[in-house]
């Protein structure tokens with residue numbers, strides 16, 4: 001067969017060193033006889049060289065390397081602290097609340113001095129503690145929404161408008177004597193799928209989930225807290241449903257970036273109307 | 274504690290030596306030094322957290338590039354969206370609450386920073402901007418990072434054939450854009466298209482498997 005017909009494919013694979021030895025020899029032999037293919041390959045080689053020169057990126061600035069070193073330091077400290085907690089099964093994420101807030105362009109009021117030292121709510125603590133026990137789900141997949149309305153309260157599960165976050169299922173539970181529903185999501189984080197838990201609690205007072213750092217987004221006031229290295233984001237809506245979001249293997253930055261893209265923000269705005 | 278220190282030393286030895294390469298990939302993927310910093314930092318922190326899942330003796334750079342690429346593909350859009358939400362929120366809070374401290378002001382708002390952002394929006398970046406994400410990712414992994422078709426296929430979860438056609442079309446579009454910028458800037462004369470370049474790259478079929486299949490049919494007949 002004539003190699004000329006496949007010269008686009010062959011010259012590309014040749015220049016990328018992806019041809020088998022025999023294929024390479026065959027093409028090289030052909031180039032001796034076929035001026036047109038030779039011309040084509042030479043032009044492709046020149047283009048590729050120009051392209052690769054144009055694409056050479058700058059090296060990482062030293063400031064980036066320093067930032068990475070600091071991030072690893074705080075990850076080490078976090079892991080060491082978490083290691084002292086008997087129930088902490090994993091090396092917990094690093095980013096402190098303040099760092100997460102910084103990276104996500106949050107504004108921090110001048111009056112707020114020590115966000116870390118603010119006690120986090122007992123309810124929040126209980127949710128985080130419960131979450132470390134892997135209990136089976138009672139309902140899975142698409143029927144989770146109707147299960148929630150039937151067995152829990154007339155609420156919708158928080159929705160995330162993207163394929164990377166998937167509602168897996170739910171189970172009924174109780175937190176400090178309040179009926180609650182635990183919703184489990186799976187989230188694509190890098191190459192891993194990480195579980196995200198949302199616990200919905202009925203009949204909570206507005207201040208029951210306070211603690212940590214308060215952040216207002218639109219009409220929504222979220223509280224960001226750090227429960228022994230595990231990030232927690234809480235919110236209470238006007239129907240006194242409390243929402244507690246947490247994940248064992250996410251940083252606060254990751255958790256917050258997911259929570260703020262949920263439909264809770266739209267709901268909070270609707271409630272005002 | 275000793276184990277922790279060993280982990281850190283091992284990570285520095287095997288992973289952090291690739292920081293420049295990862296930053297380069299992040300820079301070309303995000304097309305923005307600020308996002309590149311965030312991406313490479315997030316990816317390395319994540320790699321550190323999941324370091325025990327790295328198979329020793331396998332290609333560490335390819336593993337790290339996979340984390341960078343997946344983080345970019347999976348989360349870049351999410352992050353961009355959440356930043357928009359938070360930006361809007363902070364603007365609102367700024368207006369209602371009076372004086373506030375911008376938590377990240379030192380890092381983001383300086384004139385030097387703005388200048389830096391502007392100076393890198395060069396021809397290459399503009400040409401890259403015009404590429405679909407999939408094409409750009411294939412070109413970055415091959416022509417910036419030197420990965421093989423097979424390694425790219427694994428990272429992008431696509432067959433090698435798809436990698437080749439994305440790479441082929443991505444390169445053609447990029448080369449054409451670069452040439453156009455060079456022409457309009459007066460760097461090169463407007464030349465007639467080279468032989469074989471008159472056709473739209475979309476019309477060309479890049480298929481090494483088909484070539485090999487045909488070859489083996491002919492060989493056995």
Ligand SMILES: [Zn+2]
Pocket residue numbers: 003004007030034036037038
């Ligand atoms: Zn020929």
